[in-house]
Amino acid sequence: MSDFRVPAGDPDGLRSVVTRLSRLSETVGETRSSRLRSAGQDAAAGLPAARVAAFAGARSDASKATGAIGLSLVAVGGALVDYADALQTAQQAVRDAAARYDDAQELWRQARRMGEPELTERYRQDMDRQARRAGTAQADLATARQRTAAALNDETEVWAPGAGSLAPVEAWQRATAAMLPPTASIDPQKLKELFSNPDVTLARETATNAVKGAAKSYALYGIVNYARSPALSARAEAKLLKARDLYQSLKGGAPDLDDPATYRKYIKAERAMLKAYMSDNPADVMRAQRHFRMLRGMQGEARALANVARAHPALTPAQIRGTAGRFDKLMRPVRAAGPVVARVMGPVSVAVGGYDIYTAATDSGMATDDRWARGVGGAASVVGGVATTLVAVGLVSNPVGLAVVAVAGVVAVGAWAYENREAIAAGAGKIAAGAKKVWKGLFG
Amino acid sequence: MAFAGGDPARLRAASRALGTLAEGLTDDALAARDRGREAAAAAGDGHIAQLAESALAAVGGALVATAVVVSGLAQGTTTASDQLVGATGGPR
Numbered sequence: 001m002s003d004f005r006v007p008a009g010d011p012d013g014l015r016s017v018v019t020r021l022s023r024l025s026e027t028v029g030e031t032r033s034s035r036l037r038s039a040g041q042d043a044a045a046g047l048p049a050a051r052v053a054a055f056a057g058a059r060s061d062a063s064k065a066t067g068a069i070g071l072s073l074v075a076v077g078g079a080l081v082d083y084a085d086a087l088q089t090a091q092q093a094v095r096d097a098a099a100r101y102d103d104a105q106e107l108w109r110q111a112r113r114m115g116e117p118e119l120t121e122r123y124r125q126d127m128d129r130q131a132r133r134a135g136t137a138q139a140d141l142a143t144a145r146q147r148t149a150a151a152l153n154d155e156t157e158v159w160a161p162g163a164g165s166l167a168p169v170e171a172w173q174r175a176t177a178a179m180l181p182p183t184a185s186i187d188p189q190k191l192k193e194l195f196s197n198p199d200v201t202l203a204r205e206t207a208t209n210a211v212k213g214a215a216k217s218y219a220l221y222g223i224v225n226y227a228r229s230p231a232l233s234a235r236a237e238a239k240l241l242k243a244r245d246l247y248q249s250l251k252g253g254a255p256d257l258d259d260p261a262t263y264r265k266y267i268k269a270e271r272a273m274l275k276a277y278m279s280d281n282p283a284d285v286m287r288a289q290r291h292f293r294m295l296r297g298m299q300g301e302a303r304a305l306a307n308v309a310r311a312h313p314a315l316t317p318a319q320i321r322g323t324a325g326r327f328d329k330l331m332r333p334v335r336a337a338g339p340v341v342a343r344v345m346g347p348v349s350v351a352v353g354g355y356d357i358y359t360a361a362t363d364s365g366m367a368t369d370d371r372w373a374r375g376v377g378g379a380a381s382v383v384g385g386v387a388t389t390l391v392a393v394g395l396v397s398n399p400v401g402l403a404v405v406a407v408a409g410v411v412a413v414g415a416w417a418y419e420n421r422e423a424i425a426a427g428a429g430k431i432a433a434g435a436k437k438v439w440k441g442l443f444g
Numbered sequence: 445m446a447f448a449g450g451d452p453a454r455l456r457a458a459s460r461a462l463g464t465l466a467e468g469l470t471d472d473a474l475a476a477r478d479r480g481r482e483a484a485a486a487a488g489d490g491h492i493a494q495l496a497e498s499a500l501a502a503v504g505g506a507l508v509a510t511a512v513v514v515s516g517l518a519q520g521t522t523t524a525s526d527q528l529v530g531a532t533g534g535p536r
Contacts, residue, residue, distance in 0.1 A: 021479050043462065210508075
């Protein structure tokens with residue numbers, strides 16, 4: 001049966017969206033990235049040592065994110081342009097085929113009325129040809145539709161795993177949650193309101209407030225990220241096993257690949273398995289990579305690699321380096337400065353922290369919770385400064401030492417204990433207790 | 445005033461720049477959301493419309509999360525500046 005329905009859609013409208021996406025991509029991937037680099041360098045230059053490592057880590061995450069988001073916008077724009085071109089081609093081809101079909105049909109009717117069998121047959125063949133042209137145009141569009149759907153789905157998967165089939169608002173919520181630990185997440189209801197709100201000014205206010213609120217609990221970002229790597233790895237392994245089982249059960253059943261439905265199912269299972277395999281990263285590899293990323297900022301690339309290789313002798317240097325990301329080279333100057341900064345600033349942090357502890361202990365004019373918060377912050381600075389110095393000069397390179405840096409760095413860089421002492425008093429007490437235990441374990 | 449352990453004035457300036465950047469990223473998130481809606485309206489095909497809006501919503505969500513990180517850096521930088529001033533007894 002002929003399908004002369006002109007495919008719905010506005011190719012020019014899609015291209016106009018792509019033009020604006022392209023500008024947004026430049027803004028995020030270049031302008032914002034560059035401003036983040038410059039503001040981050042300024043801040044890092046003014047920070048005491050205990051705060052530098054955690055600050056550089058968070059800034060590196062944000063810097064990579066802006067670059068990758070810029071590329072993602074380009075990829076979405078590319079998929080939409082591809083679809084817009086295919087849509088326009090299909091619309092033109094179907095319109096043209098429909099018009100020619102109508103002409104041929106009119107001539108076929110006349111020829112039949114006049115009793116001209118040869119002409120009747122020729123015009124009937126013309127009609128068939130135009131019907132086939134329309135069918136081919138529809139099929140080409142269907143192919144482009146599949147290609148575009150796969151590309152868009154891939155981009156969704158990058159930021160919001162498993163959200164391809166969900167509503168856009170859920171993709172929005174999931175992408176935010178996927179990049180932040182639970183302690184720094186934004187209230188899902190607020191995110192939903194933000195997504196649904198058409199009033200840009202109001203949405204901007206809501207977003208700014210939500211972002212600021214979430215940032216206050218961001219202090220645990222680094223340590224939570226480190227702690228959750230085995231869990232993420234276990235999930236990836238489970239996903240791989242499930243996909244592999246499905247694939248093997250299909251393959252073992254000698255599937256009839258001539259049957260389109262079986263073939264689609266088989267290809268889908270094969271892709272799922274390969275995808276899970278590509279994303280699989282055993283727990284020890286993830287640990288080693290995180291260990292390496294934390295060390296190299298303070299010890300430099302070569303020494304950090306050597307230290308981590310000693311702790312993980314079964315892994316190759318490439319596995320330890322892992323997929324550092326397309327924007328890794330941007331951080332090279334910062335990493336090159338890291339070891340020098342750490343050596344110089346570590347002792348300074350000890351002095352500044354010591355002064356905090358001293359004033360907390362002796363300044364009776366301060367409120368009790370102020371003194372408490374300053375004391376915790378000071379202790380963290382001292383611990384962080386000592387640990388940073390030890391790591392920088394190569395005396396500590398194991399995960400326990402890193403835990404000290406993480407605990408101290410997290411407490412100190414956030415230092416929301418100072419601004420939000422009432423809200424986090426209980427949590428900060430636990431962190432301080434943890435820091436003490438690690439300290440005792442390390443230094444007796 | 446500068447200190448051996450850091451520079452509070454420089455930190456405050458960096459914090460302002462990071463705060464402005466976080467606001468800019470928030471605006472970018474809303475822009476990505478809006479482009480997703482426009483793409484969905486122009487797509488014609490329901491499936492492509494949903495996927496385009498979801499993809500740009502996911503990118504927008506990632507931008508919100510990045511804004512949280514940058515805002516966190518801004519707040520941490522402000523606090524570090526205050527602590528430095530407090531520790532050294534210098535003027536705020």
